[in-house]
């Protein structure tokens with residue numbers, strides 16, 4: 033390994049601290065706060081060194097890229113994910129996040145229409161129902177004690193995603209609310225534990241470990257629940273021809289067609305997904321939506337609570353749009369909340385909950401100044417792209433107004449990296465913007481928020497989130 037770690041003529045600088053044979057592996061050990069510190073420092077080192085650096089996990093080379101042009105090139109050439117995306121294979125295999133490029137290309141095309149603006153607009157009623165539930169769940173503690181909001185957001189997102197993607201019955205909803213979220217969390221923690229212990233990266237060792245047995249048990253629990261929902265819906269739809277049931281009444285005021293129905297219908301017409309594919313896509317959506325959006329909402333609440341002027345501008349905008357009315361929020365209302373949207377975007381720029389993504393480098397790739405060897409991996413530093421000097425001298429400052437003046441924004445598309453870069457970006461970005469806007473609009477018109485982002489400590493367990501105990505204080509508005 034030491035031989036390999038010697039710089040090659042076209043290699044970028046190596047991140048300091050590599051040891052013979054094991055490379056930077058020891059740096060991965062430690063708690064999740066430490067892990068985030070390392071990932072952050074590596075990205076900033078790449079930025080400082082002109083956009084690329086190299087790290088080593090044992091004999092395995094992982095490049096880290098912070099340059100916008102190189103990031104875009106890599107993300108569109110190297111469409112397969114890095115080897116560690118196989119850790120959750122048993123849970124999500126052919127789901128979009130982890131699927132091999134050959135499967136992904138086909139499935140992404142089929143699923144794209146399910147995430148367009150028109151389809152998402154049909155979920156707005158259901159989102160209102162869940163946002164009102166969220167506000168009422170917060171009510172007993174408002175004005176009395178600090179609230180750890182993250183868990184409230186987890187159930188808010190979980191309800192919306194499971195209802196809009198799976199159309200769960202009330203019997204299944206209970207199972208989802210209780211077992212699903214907990215099992216999903218335990219699995220994410222387990223994948224991250226495995227990631228930190230590089231000897232467990234080898235499946236020949238991992239398969240004998242107690243961790244693997246735990247993984248099997250948790251995976252089975254989730255698959256069994258999802259599978260029973262899919263099978264139940266499949267037989268319901270077979271009983272009443274799918275094509276006749278374009279939309280189902282589901283909440284008191286809205287109709288929509290859940291993603292599961294859209295997939296089952298596609299299958300009837302074109303036979304494109306296996307049952308396992310459907311289960312894996314559904315689980316991917318739940319996992320990909322839940323931790324990300326709930327962590328982002330928690331961070332945004334802390335940010336709003338930190339800046340009184342920002343909070344008052346959000347409130348003024350809400351007053352203007354709703355005229356003191358406490359009614360449901362329509363898709364037209366959502367479009368008018370431009371300042372709130374700017375606050376969300378600016379918060380996600382400085383605190384991206386997915387701070388890094390990784391790809392397999394299976395062919396030699398020529399970057400601007402270096403060449404990446406085939407057979408390595410590469411990380412795209414979303415965190416560093418979002419704070420890149422091209423954002424301007426105030427790149428490190430929280431300034432939502434930059435989003436209201438398009439002329440002042442940087443022009444390179446991969447600097448807008450909160451939902452990743454290139455073709456394999458987040459399919460749910462529009463969905464998540466609307467879910468977040470909905471929750472924040474409902475909360476901000478009812479409550480005044482006090483919080484402090486400046487004392488925040490973050491940890492990294494696949495996604496970046498505040499360490500538990502970052503509380504927010506809500507005061508009911510008159």
Ligand code: HEM
Pocket residue numbers: 128129130136140193316317320321322324325328385386389390450451452456457458459460461463464
């Ligand atoms: C704040 C919220 C969210 C953030 C920051 C976020 C961010 C991301 C990022 C960075 C990726 C690329 C992951 C990688 O390459 O490893 C991604 C992919 C993905 N996200 Fe999101 N996401 C969010 C919400 C959602 C929601 C709500 C859904 C579903 C409803 C979703 C579904 C997906 C899926 C399916 C992929 C894989 C896309 C593909 O490879 O084609 N995400 N997301």
